[in-house]
Amino acid sequence: MADRLRAGIIGAGFIGGVHAHAVRAAGGEVTRVAASRPDRSEEAAVRLGARTAAVSGDALIDADDVDVVHVCSPNSTHVALARRALAAGKTVVCEKPLATTLDDARALVAAARGRVATVPFVYRFHPAAREIRARVHAGGAGPLHLLHGAYLQDWQAAGAPAGWRGDAAEGGAHRAFADVGVHWCDLVEFTSGHRITRLLAATAGGGTASTVQFETDSGATGSVVVSQTALGRRNALRISLDGERAAYRFDQESPEQLWIGDRDGDRVLHRGAPAYSPAAARYSLLPPGHPQGYQDCFNAFVADTYSAVHGDAPDGLPTFADGLRAAALTDAVIRSSESSTWVEVPS
CATH class of the missing domain: 3.30.360.10 (Dihydrodipicolinate Reductase; domain 2)
Structure with missing residues (x-):
C-alpha cells in the first residue's frame, strides 16, 4: 500500500464532493470516481479532481490504484459495495446508514473484522x-x-x-x-x-x-x-x-x-x-x-481514518x-x- 493513500469514490453527488475534499486534506489522492453511468463518471472525475473515471463501482473496487474505497452511493447499494471492497482487501469508508437492515449491518461488521472500516459520524x-x-x-x-x-x-x-x-x-x-x-x-x-x-x-x-x-x-x-x-x-x-x-x-x-x-x-x-x-x-x-x-469535521474524520490505516487509530474514530x-x-x-x-x- 502506498504511503500516500489512493482513494476511490463511488457516488458523485454532494457527499462525494465532501469526501474528495477530505481525502486531499488528509494528504491522500483521489485516483478514481464512479457515478451512476460511465458518462457521469467522466464528468465527476473532472469535478472532484480525480485522476480518472471508473466505469462502475465494481471496477473501481478492483482497481490496483485504489487503497481506500469511499462508498457514497444510495443507501440500498452500501452492503454489496462495502462487502466487495472488504473482500478485495481495501479500507472502506461507508456513508451511513451502513445498511438498511440490522442483519446486513451485522454481516458487514463481521466481514470488516481486522480491517479499517469507518462510518462518517462526523459531528x-x-x-x-x-x-x-x-x-x-x-x-x-x-x-x-x-x-x-x-x-x-x-x-x-x-x-x-x-x-x-x-x-x-x-x-x-x-x-x-x-x-x-x-x-x-x-x-x-x-x-x-x-x-x-x-x-x-x-x-x-x-x-x-x-x-x-x-x-x-x-x-x-x-x-x-x-x-x-x-x-x-x-x-x-x-x-x-x-x-x-x-x-x-x-x-x-x-x-x-x-x-x-x-x-x-x-x-x-x-x-x-x-x-x-x-x-x-x-x-x-x-x-x-x-x-x-462541517467540512473541517469531515476532514478530521478522514484524516483519523487514514491514520488508522497507518497503524495509529485515534480515540473516538467511528x-x-x-x-x-x-x-x-x-x-x-x-x-x-x-x-x-x-x-x-x-x-
Missing part, C-alpha cells in the same frame, strides 16, 4: 463535542439525568422532492431517522457515555419526522425530535446533556460555541479558549475567530460497529412506531 469531530465528552467523563456534570434535543432540517418541506431518499427501496424505511436521527443518537451517546436501552417512537409524514422518548443504561431519560420538513431549519442538530452539577448544550449551526449551565448561571465557552481540554484542542485547527465547520449501533437504533424506532409500544434496543 463527533467538532471541538465543542469533544469538550463536552471530556468534561462529562471527568465528572464535571455529575450524574446525567436528562439527554434531549432535536435534529431538524427543511429540505423536504412544502412538498420538495426527496429524490432517491424518498423511495423506501433505495433510502430505506423511516428515512429521516435513518438519515439524520442516527447522527443525533451517535453524538449524544458519544459525548455522554450512555447507551439508549429502550425507546418509544412515533413516525409521521411518510418517514420525514420522528419523535423518540428513551431511557439509558446509566439511568437517564431523554427525547429527540427529528424532522426533514421543519421550515427554516437548515441543519439544526442540537443536544443538551443535563447533569446534577452542570448542563452542556451544543448547536451544530453555531459550532464555535459550547453553552454551559451551572448554579452560577449560564456561560459560553468559545472554541480555542484556554479552558479547552487537550482532547478538544486537538481538533481546533484554526485560530479563534476563524470559524470551523467504525462499522458504530454503523451497526445506528442500524439497531433505527430498527428499534421502526418496531416501536409500528407497534406504538416501548421496545428494547438490540445490543
Whole structure:
C-alpha cells in the first residue's frame, strides 16, 4: 500500500464532493470516481479532481490504484459495495446508514473484522463535542439525568422532492431517522457515555419526522425530535446533556460555541479558549475567530481514518460497529412506531 493513500469514490453527488475534499486534506489522492453511468463518471472525475473515471463501482473496487474505497452511493447499494471492497482487501469508508437492515449491518461488521472500516459520524469531530465528552467523563456534570434535543432540517418541506431518499427501496424505511436521527443518537451517546436501552417512537409524514422518548443504561431519560420538513431549519442538530452539577448544550449551526449551565448561571465557552481540554484542542485547527465547520469535521474524520490505516487509530474514530449501533437504533424506532409500544434496543 502506498504511503500516500489512493482513494476511490463511488457516488458523485454532494457527499462525494465532501469526501474528495477530505481525502486531499488528509494528504491522500483521489485516483478514481464512479457515478451512476460511465458518462457521469467522466464528468465527476473532472469535478472532484480525480485522476480518472471508473466505469462502475465494481471496477473501481478492483482497481490496483485504489487503497481506500469511499462508498457514497444510495443507501440500498452500501452492503454489496462495502462487502466487495472488504473482500478485495481495501479500507472502506461507508456513508451511513451502513445498511438498511440490522442483519446486513451485522454481516458487514463481521466481514470488516481486522480491517479499517469507518462510518462518517462526523459531528463527533467538532471541538465543542469533544469538550463536552471530556468534561462529562471527568465528572464535571455529575450524574446525567436528562439527554434531549432535536435534529431538524427543511429540505423536504412544502412538498420538495426527496429524490432517491424518498423511495423506501433505495433510502430505506423511516428515512429521516435513518438519515439524520442516527447522527443525533451517535453524538449524544458519544459525548455522554450512555447507551439508549429502550425507546418509544412515533413516525409521521411518510418517514420525514420522528419523535423518540428513551431511557439509558446509566439511568437517564431523554427525547429527540427529528424532522426533514421543519421550515427554516437548515441543519439544526442540537443536544443538551443535563447533569446534577452542570448542563452542556451544543448547536451544530453555531459550532464555535459550547453553552454551559451551572448554579452560577449560564456561560459560553468559545472554541480555542484556554479552558479547552487537550482532547478538544486537538481538533481546533484554526485560530479563534476563524470559524470551523462541517467540512473541517469531515476532514478530521478522514484524516483519523487514514491514520488508522497507518497503524495509529485515534480515540473516538467511528467504525462499522458504530454503523451497526445506528442500524439497531433505527430498527428499534421502526418496531416501536409500528407497534406504538416501548421496545428494547438490540445490543
